[in-house]
Amino acid sequence: MSSSYSNYTNSPCAACKFLRRKCTSDCVFAPYFPPEEPTKFANVHRIFGASNVSKILHEVAPHQREDAVNSLAYEAEARLKDPVYGCVGAISVLQRQVLRLQRELEETNADLMRYASCLGGETTSAYGGRRG
Numbered sequence: 001m002s003s004s005y006s007n008y009t010n011s012p013c014a015a016c017k018f019l020r021r022k023c024t025s026d027c028v029f030a031p032y033f034p035p036e037e038p039t040k041f042a043n044v045h046r047i048f049g050a051s052n053v054s055k056i057l058h059e060v061a062p063h064q065r066e067d068a069v070n071s072l073a074y075e076a077e078a079r080l081k082d083p084v085y086g087c088v089g090a091i092s093v094l095q096r097q098v099l100r101l102q103r104e105l106e107e108t109n110a111d112l113m114r115y116a117s118c119l120g121g122e123t124t125s126a127y128g129g130r131r132g
Contacts, residue, residue, distance in 0.1 A: 032069040
């Protein structure tokens, strides 16, 4: 878990504080939404709703809950930045960037091969002098 709730027994978790309710020792949100990260829950709540997040956390195995919350938080933040495409938009931009860089690498390798073939089998020494 990202943080131990036992450290915050006097302070409600970010979810309970946001929802203005009493935070109990069995609060499903407390381990994943610590009080010092209020925007994390606010974003997740705005996109998915507290009820849906609670249902997800109860359906997911306890050892996978932190990953689920991190995933929800990432998607919520991406959805707030790009309401239409969310994280799919970010993934698409990154995929286009990878394709562009792959093409650039192929072109650079082709230039390197042309340069090597122009040398015509000549090799250079470590000091820059040609050996033939």
